[in-house]
Amino acid sequence: MTPDVMIVRLTDGTLSEVLPRISDVDVQTSRQRISAFLSMRTAYELLPESGKVVALDVDLPVKQAFHILHEQGIPMAPLWDFCKGQFVGVLSALDFILILREYFLGVLSMYFRHCSSSLPILQLPICAIPVGTWLPKIGESNRRPLAMLRPSASVTSALNLLVQAQVSSIPIVDDNDSLLDIYCRSDITALAKDRAYTHINLDEMTVQQALQLGQDSYNPYELRSQRCQMCLRSDSLHKVMERLANPGVRRLIIVEAGSKRVEGVVSLSDIFKFFLG
Known part of the structure; x- marks a missing residue:
């Protein structure tokens, strides 16, 4: 049997089809070629024909x-x-x-x-307006569920949830659902730093580790002040819009006063769609 071939033995002792064995050298070579290809192309060149x-x-x-x-x-x-x-x-x-x-x-x-x-609607509390994504109340099934993750969740699960829930960010919470941080689509780019994606396993890397990787590129103060902007369900729509108008703020995490338990998320896009929809 050659070293680059693997035969799978089933539980009944029979042999299954012969599968190729992928060596570390092959993996590294493939990654280098993909990296070189992407480095020599522009984003416009790689735009799909259906795009x-x-x-x-x-x-x-x-x-x-x-x-x-x-x-x-x-x-x-x-x-x-x-x-x-x-x-x-x-x-x-x-x-x-x-x-x-x-x-x-x-x-x-x-x-x-x-x-x-x-514009009396501007003075209404954000919880009284059909805008944003909220945790459903008991017996309420018509609202889209709010996606949240623990810091110990894998990066793979975070990426899958971003796609499945069709959101741009996911609150990261502790065991009491209190806000710790958020994981955004833009955080994926941190994996490109020093080509981190070539030597990590996304199934094994936790969200907490991924966020730590990205913190090296940001000032810790800016990370908290811009990424984790919060508001209360009692805040008026006017107040929410004022906060969203600040540079770098794309969303507000709606939390319970005191405990910081996450109750919902309202984004720039939510406000935008609400007024134009």
């Missing part, structure tokens, strides 16, 4: 531009200036929040300076 790139004309009305983002299910799109023949910026869900804050929510507000009662 699409959405660009917005700078002359589009703001309302139409945001509706396109909503309909296409994308958080942002580049802005194309036909006169200059180049991209001149990016429009995102955050811009939607900033525009609302600047022209509708502020005290130097241009349109609603004397008509605060025109």
Whole structure:
């Protein structure tokens, strides 16, 4: 029997089909070739034929531009200036929040300076509005379940949950469901640091270890102040939007006062879809 072939013996003593044995050298060579291939290609070159790139004309009305983002299910799109023949910026869900804050929510507000009662919904508590993802109450089955994980969960389970739950982040909680951290889609890029993905097993690596790996690239203060922004279910929609308008804040974890038990998550996209849906 050659060293690169493995025969599987079944429990009844019979032999199954011959399977190739993959050596460490073959694995390392394959990884190097894939890495070299990706290093020599641009993201645009590898865009699948069934994929699409959405660009917005700078002359589009703001309302139409945001509706396109909503309909296409994308958080942002580049802005194309036909006169200059180049991209001149990016429009995102955050811009939607900033525009609302600047022209509708502020005290130097241009349109609603004397008509605060025109938007009474802004004063309602976030729990009274159909926005965000919440833990279902007893007997309640119409809400999408809130995805949460323990720090000991594997990275593989976190990645699977991000896809299955169709969310951009997952709260990481202790045994009492109190907030410890969050794991985001963007945290996956930390695995590319020093080519960490080539020498780790995602089934064995815990979420806590993966987050620690990413902390090396961030200031610990920024990690907590931006990643784990929180709010209470009693906070008004206005207050929530004000916090989401801060640079770097993409979502708020809704927690119980005192215990920090996670009750839900509200994101920029949630607010965006709520107003345009």
